[in-house]
Amino acid sequence: MKRLVMLLGLVVLCVPVVKAQDHFEVGAYGDYFRWSQTDTNFAGVGVRLGVSVFPHVKLEGEMAYDFNQVFAENTNGTTGSIFIQNSNSHLLHGEFGPKVSLGHGAIRPFVVIKGGFERFSISTCQVSLSCAVSQVANIRANNVTGVLYPGGGLEGHIGPVGLRLDVGDEIYFSGGTHNNLRMAFGPFIRF
Numbered sequence: 001m002k003r004l005v006m007l008l009g010l011v012v013l014c015v016p017v018v019k020a021q022d023h024f025e026v027g028a029y030g031d032y033f034r035w036s037q038t039d040t041n042f043a044g045v046g047v048r049l050g051v052s053v054f055p056h057v058k059l060e061g062e063m064a065y066d067f068n069q070v071f072a073e074n075t076n077g078t079t080g081s082i083f084i085q086n087s088n089s090h091l092l093h094g095e096f097g098p099k100v101s102l103g104h105g106a107i108r109p110f111v112v113i114k115g116g117f118e119r120f121s122i123s124t125c126q127v128s129l130s131c132a133v134s135q136v137a138n139i140r141a142n143n144v145t146g147v148l149y150p151g152g153g154l155e156g157h158i159g160p161v162g163l164r165l166d167v168g169d170e171i172y173f174s175g176g177t178h179n180n181l182r183m184a185f186g187p188f189i190r191f
Contacts, residue, residue, distance in 0.1 A: 023052035027164065029186030031064040033091060036180050042066035042091055046184065056101040060114070064184070066091035092119040093170070093182075095149050107156040114149040118172050145174040149182065160190045 026049055033042040046064025053059055067090070097114030120143045151168020163186070170182040 023058075023190065025050035025058060025060075025188050025190050027186055027188030029064070029164070029166075029184040031066060031093070032181075032183045033064075033066055033093070033170065034181040035091075037178055040089070042089075044091070046093070046186075048188070050099060053098075058099045058101075059097070060099050060112070061096045062094070062114075064091075064093045066093070090121045092121070093117075093147070095147060097149070101155075106158065107154065109152065109154050111152040112149070112166070112168070113151075114147075116147045116149070117144050118147045118170070119144045145172045147172045151182070155188075157188075157190065162188050162190065164188055 027047070029046050029048065031042075031044045031046045033044075034040075035042060044064050044066035046062055048060055048062040050058040050060040093116070095114035095116035097112060097116075099110050099112045102109045102111065148171045149168050150171075151166055153164060153166040153168075155164040156162055164184075166182075166184040168182055170180045172178050172180070
């Protein structure tokens with residue numbers, strides 16, 4: 001209940017600023033995440049929503065789901081077979097924070113710093129929308145860690161439609177600090 005009251009209070013405080021700016025941004029993106037502790041590459045999809053609070057500052061929330069990672073295994077026996085096996089590892093990322101644009105033109109650099117969570121899970125769930133929804137629904141389960149994401153990138157637009165590239169260090173805190181490369185690329189619409 002406290003969280004709902006705090007969220008409603010934040011919305012009430014931001015509405016006059018948002019209405020004055022009349023500027024929202026909605027986007028989708030492909031996500032690459034390099035899990036440095038296991039040297040594993042993950043790829044997935046995500047969505048992002050940004051709301052202007054000042055002329056060059058947006059508050060953004062985003063969530064990405066990284067699909068099941070596959071690995072190959074080779075045996076040196078008489079058959080020399082290669083086995084491809086699903087690891088059943090899934091990642092769910094959720095982050096919120098400011099994005100500061102550093103330019104005025106159609107192509108401009110930006111910096112972000114976001115905080116949030118990362119949920120590591122092992123599941124036999126197949127790659128589908130229902131699997132992603134169940135991962136979000138089970139967010140209060142174990143294996144949720146805090147995340148800090150400092151990064152930057154470049155975005156360009158023609159009218160309301162644009163493309164954006166983010167690169168940063170997704171730092172999660174679980175038994176210490178773990179640095180991980182994260183990249184995202186995709187379209188957005190401004191209105």
